[in-house]
Amino acid sequence: MIEERVTPGISPAEVMQEHIDRYEFAKKYVSGKSVLDVACGSGYGSFMLAETATSVSGVDISADAIEYAKTNYSASNIQYYQDNATHLLFYDDSFDVVVSFETIEHIKDYKTFLSECRRVLKPGGIFICSTPNSLVSSPDGNIENPYHVIEFSYEEFNSTLQDHFSSIEVHGQHDINSFKELVFKSYFWIKGKLGIKRALFCRDNSEISFPVCDFKNGFVNSAYMIVVCKGAVKC
Numbered sequence: 001m002i003e004e005r006v007t008p009g010i011s012p013a014e015v016m017q018e019h020i021d022r023y024e025f026a027k028k029y030v031s032g033k034s035v036l037d038v039a040c041g042s043g044y045g046s047f048m049l050a051e052t053a054t055s056v057s058g059v060d061i062s063a064d065a066i067e068y069a070k071t072n073y074s075a076s077n078i079q080y081y082q083d084n085a086t087h088l089l090f091y092d093d094s095f096d097v098v099v100s101f102e103t104i105e106h107i108k109d110y111k112t113f114l115s116e117c118r119r120v121l122k123p124g125g126i127f128i129c130s131t132p133n134s135l136v137s138s139p140d141g142n143i144e145n146p147y148h149v150i151e152f153s154y155e156e157f158n159s160t161l162q163d164h165f166s167s168i169e170v171h172g173q174h175d176i177n178s179f180k181e182l183v184f185k186s187y188f189w190i191k192g193k194l195g196i197k198r199a200l201f202c203r204d205n206s207e208i209s210f211p212v213c214d215f216k217n218g219f220v221n222s223a224y225m226i227v228v229c230k231g232a233v234k235c
Contacts, residue, residue: 018174018210022101022226023048025171025212026128029228033096036120038085038113039103043069043078049099050078057090059083086112093122101130101226105148111160118164118232127165127229130173131157136223154217157225166231172215172222 023045030053037046040058042065050056058080060066066082074080083089085100086109098117107113117127134151138144143151152160154170161168216222 018224019045019101020048021210022130022173022212022224023099025226026097026099026101027052029126029128030097030099034094036088036090036095036098036117038088038098038100038117039106040069040080041065043073043080045099045101046078046080047073047075050075053077053097055079057081057095059085059088061085086116088116088120090120092119094120095125096122097126097128099128101128102132104129105131105145105151108149110150111163114160114164118234121232123232124230125232127232128227129229130224130226133172133217133222133225135217136221152225154215154225157227161227161229164233165229166233167229169228170215171212171226171228172217172224173212173226174210174223 027049030049033053035049035053035056037049037056037058040046040060041062043058046056046058046069054077056075056078058066058069058078060069060080060082061084063082066080069080081089085103085107098121100117104110104113117129121127132138132145132148132151134141134153134156138151143149145151158168158170212226213222215225
């Protein structure tokens with residue numbers, strides 16, 4: 001799944017920025033907290049969270065990803081582990097916050113994944129997760145991304161999460177309409193042709209970004225759903 005792994009300097013700028021802005025959103029929930037970053041990939045997101053979190057544990061099923069993260073995004077308060085998202089190595093009630101972006105759509109046994117994320121959360125903990133909005137990514141019901149095994153509509157995602165959490169806030173990212181999509185694609189195409197690279201952690205206000213905002217599921221659609229879940233339902 002290396003093609004799906006988001007890596008600074010390798011992944012398309014638009015995709016990279018979407019992921020960065022998700023982690024920027026998550027940072028406001030992790031200050032002074034112990035954090036688990038499930039499917040941390042190349043480690044840039046764990047590194048961002050560690051700027052304000054007390055500790056961050058990044059896990060990924062790929063040994064190559066973990067080695068890359070250790071080499072490129074290490075810090076005194078980060079530990080990286082090779083691990084399976086459906087069978088996490090941590091004890092119950094280990095973390096204040098669990099973050100997992102663009103993961104659940106890759107996992108056939110996604111219910112076990114959610115159970116594991118819930119299990120390792122402390123009482124009162126927070127689960128932050130993102131996934132594509134199928135109304136945008138697969139409107140005809142056919143999943144085009146070969147690495148995805150499931151994609152959810154808002155109703156499906158919310159219903160699934162209700163089995164695990166009592167409080168669910170749904171946010172959106174990258175609102176889609178034809179004009180905005182044209183502007184975004186033109187912007188990144190021109191930057192690519194000119195050889196202009198975006199700095200990972202330094203972005204001035206003139207740069208196009210994809211902030212997390214209110215979820216829109218109507219005429220203008222959020223391409224991604226980002227949820228903040230609380231009140232873990234322990235089984």
